């Protein structure tokens with residue numbers, strides 16, 4: 665049986681008097697890429713934030729590696745790497761310096777060689793390693809953030825709209841990297857409004873509409889999730 669890594673059980677979240685998540689449940693297994701797909705305001709980022717402990721559910725539970733966010737959030741944060749919608753690292757520092765700095769905050773020491781190997785794995789061009797990150801593109805900043813996740817040995821990766829603002833080549837490269845990490849056992853949870861991108865990369869897609877899971881799609885042995893069927897379910901929900 666596949667190990668359940670990320671579990672949402674009947675999550676309900678309210679902001680002021682608005683119900684933003686309504687009875688949201690799903691499971692993500694080890695090495696799986698799960699995409700939560702939905703339109704603007706569906707509650708995707710809120711779902712992700714309940715796993716990081718920055719949004720508290722009014723009922724239900726979110727857990728990672730059998731640890732509940734309500735009582736073991738510090739242990740969870742050590743296991744999770746999070747790429748927010750826009751990765752903000754220090755612009756005046758280089759990619760390598762940013763990694764060194766954030767590793768030191770996490771009290772992890774890494775050799776320069778290990779850092780360089782991580783940057784090679786994420787395919788960040790070598791002539792950028794020592795340049796200030798203020799001149800990096802979004803794709804390059806994401807690579808640094810993923811290299812950092814690799815060096816932290818984070819078994820769980822959370823991504824918020826990771827491909828928005830990337831050019832098609834950067835998207836292909838990013839998808840390839842995520843697929844490789846998942847094949848090696850990293851569990852990936854991403855939220856996106858991009859139907860096509862989700863179908864390209866995800867093993868499973870949960871469709872979120874107005875705070876509710878309204879559909880679940882799964883890829884076959886050797887085929888991607890069918891873009892047409894996800895697209896029609898998505899647009900039927902978002903046309904009203």
Ligand SMILES: Nc1ncnc2c1ncn2[C@@H]1O[C@H](COP(=O)(O)OP(=O)(O)O)[C@@H](O)[C@H]1O
Nearest residue numbers: 679680684702703704705706707708709710711
């Ligand atoms: N901190 C907050 N306070 C009040 N309302 C919020 C807050 N964060 C999100 N919301 C509302 O919750 C709903 C879902 O937001 P969000 O999870 O960011 O959607 P998505 O990521 O799917 O676009 C939206 O209506 C948004 O306005």
Ligand SMILES: [Mg+2]
Nearest residue numbers: 708709710824
């Ligand atoms: Mg969002």
